[in-house]
Amino acid sequence: MSARAYEAVIGIEIHAQLLTNTKMFCGCALSFGDEPNVHTCPVCLAHPGALPVTNAEAVRLAIIAGHALGCEIPERSTFHRKNYFYPDLPKAYQISQFDEPICGPGRFRYLTEGGEKELGITRAHLEEDAAKLIHVGGDGRRAGAEQSIVDFNRGGTPLLEIVTEPELSDAADAAAFLRQLRLTLVQLGITDGNMEQGSMRADANISIRPAGSTGLGTKTELKNMNSFTFIERGIQAEIARQTAILEAGGTITQETLHYDPVTGEIHSLRSKEEAHDYRYFPEPDLVSVAPDRAWVEELRASLPESPVDRRRRWVADSGLSFEDAEVLAETRELGDYFERVAAVAPAKSAANWVRGELRAQLRERGQEPWESNVTPAALGEIIAMAEAREVSMPNAKAVLAELIANGGDPRAIVEAKGLGAISDEGELEALVDRLIADNPAQVQQLRDGKDKVIGFFVGQAMKATQGRADPGRVGELLRERVRE
Amino acid sequence: MSAPTDLTATQQIAAVRAGEMTSAELVDAHLARCEDDRWNSYLALNADAARARAREIDAMADKPPLAGVPIAVKDALVTRDLVTTSGSRMLEGFRPLYTATCVARLEEAGAIVVGKTNMDEFAMGSSTENSAYGPTLNPWDTGRVPGGSSGGSASAVAARQAPWSLGSDTGGSIRQPAALCGIVGMKPTYGAVSRYGLIAFASSLDQVGPFARTVADAALLLSYIEGRDPMDSTCVGLREPVCVPTATDLSGVRIGVVEELMGEGTDDGVRAAVREALDRAEHLGATLVPVELPNSRHGLSTYYILAPAECSANLARFDGIRYGHSSADTDNLTEHYERTRAEGFGAEVKRRIMLGTFALASGYYDAYYGQAQRVRTRIAEDFDRAFESVDLIASPTSPSVAFPLASRTDDPMHMYLSDTCTIPISLAGLPSVSIPCGLDAGMPVGLQLSGPAFSENRLFDAAHALEAAIGFDTAPPALEAAA
Known part of the structure; x- marks a missing residue:
């Protein structure tokens, strides 16, 4: 059987740290990189008699996330205890959710170059993170370490776990979905989405089956991938591994795997326990969450347009390319800036200027457009002048540079510096005639059909006019004259 | 003069307020009885801190409401810097x-903790014989048990080592x-008193409540401990202040x-004492109505699924x-867990x-677990x-009076049966008070009165x-005789 005879079935689980000030069930501050064990209390250290109290802000963020994922928000949501012993879990149970998650089923739409796609969201639930184990001695892994020490600062960090339906069949789609999901959550202020620091992590459940069949093969779980590229490559590698096994007549073992991005290899991870029986049962220390329905609706209504919707609108209504829209939607601020420019200038030109010239010029200053001297209105003005050929393109860029350096009004800059395009046709004609007279060799080349030489003449014209000539018009006149 | x-x-509060007695005298008098602890009521005494706090309160012109009166606290409640073992x-x-x-x-209101009282390990038991x-x-x-698990808190109050206590x-x-020690004990409605700092046995059932020698003292004590607590989201407090x-x-x-609960399984002497108390109730104007609680007979089995299930997670920490x-000196993590827990926990x-x-x-x-939850709802x-x-x-609090030491330790089922009358009420989360109502062969018998949720005042009035x-x-x- 060839590799094409199989199709993959992929589901994703995402853990996103919520951007609350305090932990999920106690008042300890959330922070990254502080001294170990300074953000702890009887609750998150599981001292005798301590009780959890649900963080209301985490609930609010989870509901907003649910709305953004197109999820139902059930009337009632409860917490469960997930029991297992490990030193990073001080209560020896994790407070999580089981059959009544904060967010019910939903669908998330995302864009690919092949068009818009949709992925079913099974659920999203709240839980607390474990503490951080540090293995000392050996090579830093648990096996062979001399000792393991625990930093409880991270213990109890609020997490939103998002589980998708196993509806993906393609690693690239999985990566596209995750990129847009991340962007949506980041732009809503739900998580900082920092994958390197682990504030967003993704696991993939992967199985393969004969193409066209409906059954499910044995799945493996690819754990904790911390970049979209690795996720895509990891899934590809796992599909290839499973395909090779089946083709060789073998069987897939259900196991937890790790993708090594350096070697591209897949390793089996030893699980925490041999047999997982988490003995879930309802958390008796917490009352159920029953969010006020009017408030839930209020949160839904106040949801800003998602980056995915923005991209879709820009492409459909404003004629932006897939790539333009993708780049401009990268941050809410950039998207907002673009929209304000597009309000006073043609959208396509606005997109080109914002993601092209403006960002290029600002890069060396380390500035973002919305932080710069260039107001969207001013950039719109520059674009409008360039489109109307009131300034040449090189001079339009010069006006932008001046604006970045010193601020001001684009028209005033053009006026003061005499950068306006030559609008007197007679003046341009005289210039072209002079260039023809001065450069007989190049004129001959043009006559011989070497169109490239037009660039030479345009350059000369710009030089002679300090960029005020309209390069297009110069070319046209040149052709007219030479052809005559 | 007593x-x-x-x-x-x-009376102690009034005496201090009237200037007839000082807090220091009260604390000393009780500590003297605590130090001579022939009943093993206490696991730890707070003597120095208690005396210091008494002097502080005695020096105050404006005394706090509880005026420096001593209290004993079950060792299941954590007390900062004071050894707490459960x-x-x-x-x-x-x-x-x-x-x-x-x-x-209570401390804020001017009560002084004299010590921590003995108990069945992690509150699991009915005789205090499971204490380590x-x-x-x-x-x-x-020669007999004080009951349990809050046996130390009960015996301390019965033996005048404290006027009142928390269990x-x-x-x-x-x-x-x-009931077994002949005093008043009250379990409030679930959610009336904060559980923050109560070392958990079964979280959906645990409630802190008062022991005292009078119903009025028990009510007064409850009035200081009930109320919402931001640290316990299951705690809603009472709907009206305790009077x-x-x-x-x-x-x-x-x-x-x-x-x-008045038939088979209940000792004749207990039944007789309870009947007599009910006759008195009738004389006082009450109407007696037979009621049926058909599912209560499943109370014990329901309880012994739910409580152990919760405790298995609560004690995993x-x-x-x-x-x-x-x-x-253990070699690996699993062995460390196993040996630590094998050595640290008792058999029950x-x-x-x-x-x-x-x-x-x-x-x-x-x-x-699922079935037990459904039966709990029926109860x-x-x-x-x-x-x-x-x-x-109304019912007996316990089917028998205090039993001899070691008479039930080898028979867990027999031990569990001493809670048949109290368990259904716990499963329903209702308030319930036990008052002494007579003697059976010289040992006290308890009458249990229970009411609907949040009916504490009605319950205290009747009691x-x-x-x-x-x-x-x-x-x-x-x-x-001993004194």
Whole structure:
């Protein structure tokens, strides 16, 4: 059987740290990189008699996330205890959710170059993170370490776990979905989405089956991938591994795997326990969450347009390319800036200027457009002048540079510096005639059909006019004259 | 003139306020009895801090409401810097980082904690014989148990080592020892008192409540510990403030009598004492109405699924890594867990952890835990129905008086049966008080009165009227003989 005879079935689980000030069930501050064990209390250290109290802000963020994922928000949501012993879990149970998650089923739409796609969201639930184990001695892994020490600062960090339906069949789609999901959550202020620091992590459940069949093969779980590229490559590698096994007549073992991005290899991870029986049962220390329905609706209504919707609108209504829209939607601020420019200038030109010239010029200053001297209105003005050929393109860029350096009004800059395009046709004609007279060799080349030489003449014209000539018009006149 | 230790808490407060007695005198008098602890009521004394606090309060012109009167606290409640063990080897020498909300409220109101009282390990037991630090003895007969799990808190009050105390009740752990020691013990409505700082046994059942020698003292104590707590989201407080009861009759009060609990399985002497108390209730104007609680017979089996299930998770934190007992020289993590817990926990605790772990296991969950939850709902519905036609429900607190030491330790089922009358009420989350109502062969018998959720004031009023009519003498004769 060839590799094409199989199709993959992929589901994703995402853990996103919520951007609350305090932990999920106690008042300890959330922070990254502080001294170990300074953000702890009887609750998150599981001292005798301590009780959890649900963080209301985490609930609010989870509901907003649910709305953004197109999820139902059930009337009632409860917490469960997930029991297992490990030193990073001080209560020896994790407070999580089981059959009544904060967010019910939903669908998330995302864009690919092949068009818009949709992925079913099974659920999203709240839980607390474990503490951080540090293995000392050996090579830093648990096996062979001399000792393991625990930093409880991270213990109890609020997490939103998002589980998708196993509806993906393609690693690239999985990566596209995750990129847009991340962007949506980041732009809503739900998580900082920092994958390197682990504030967003993704696991993939992967199985393969004969193409066209409906059954499910044995799945493996690819754990904790911390970049979209690795996720895509990891899934590809796992599909290839499973395909090779089946083709060789073998069987897939259900196991937890790790993708090594350096070697591209897949390793089996030893699980925490041999047999997982988490003995879930309802958390008796917490009352159920029953969010006020009017408030839930209020949160839904106040949801800003998602980056995915923005991209879709820009492409459909404003004629932006897939790539333009993708780049401009990268941050809410950039998207907002673009929209304000597009309000006073043609959208396509606005997109080109914002993601092209403006960002290029600002890069060396380390500035973002919305932080710069260039107001969207001013950039719109520059674009409008360039489109109307009131300034040449090189001079339009010069006006932008001046604006970045010193601020001001684009028209005033053009006026003061005499950068306006030559609008007197007679003046341009005289210039072209002079260039023809001065450069007989190049004129001959043009006559011989070497169109490239037009660039030479345009350059000369710009030089002679300090960029005020309209390069297009110069070319046209040149052709007219030479052809005559 | 009676000894200061014979005074009720209310009388002690009045005496200090009237300038007839100082807090220091009260604290000293009680500490003297605590130090001579022939009943093993206490696991730790707070002598120095208590005396210092008494001097502080005595120096105040404007005294706090509880005026420096002593109190004993069950060792299941954490007290900052004061060793708290929950009766377990696992927490030997453990000094908590914080104080339980209910204790902190009492201290703020001017009560002085004289010591921590003995208990069945992690509140699991009905005789205080499961304490890792030896059993507590009943002040009425030192050959008998004081009941449990709050046996130390009950015996301390009965033996005049404290005028009142705090206990915790999961399936009867306040009411049953109160009955067996001839004092008043009250379990509030679930959610009335904060559990923050109560070392958990079964979270959905645990409630802190008062022991005292009078109903009025018990009500006064509850008034200081009940109330919402931002640290316990299951705690909603009472709907109306606790009033110190003054009722002297029961006219118009309909009392439901649970005939199932007055028949087989209940000792004749207990039944007789309870009947007599009910006759007095009728004389005081109450109407007696037989009530049926058909599902209550499943109470014990339901309880012994749910409570162990919760405890199996609640006690999992004792892993020897952050605090408490930690087994030395183990080779790997699994061995460390196993040995720490094998050494730190006693037999009954291990039995319940194993029961609970089994009840929650995949494949058994629905048949055990799920089924028990459904029965729990039925039991609560029985009470709801009963309270449509009665105001209160009466029964014995315990089917027998205090039993001899070691007589049931080898027979867990027999031991569990001593909570048959109290457990259904716990499962329904209802308030319930036990008052002494007579003697059976020289040992006290408890009458249990229970009401609908948040009916504490009604309950205290009825208990107060009956208490006066019964006229029970809470002083154990053995105590006088020993003194």
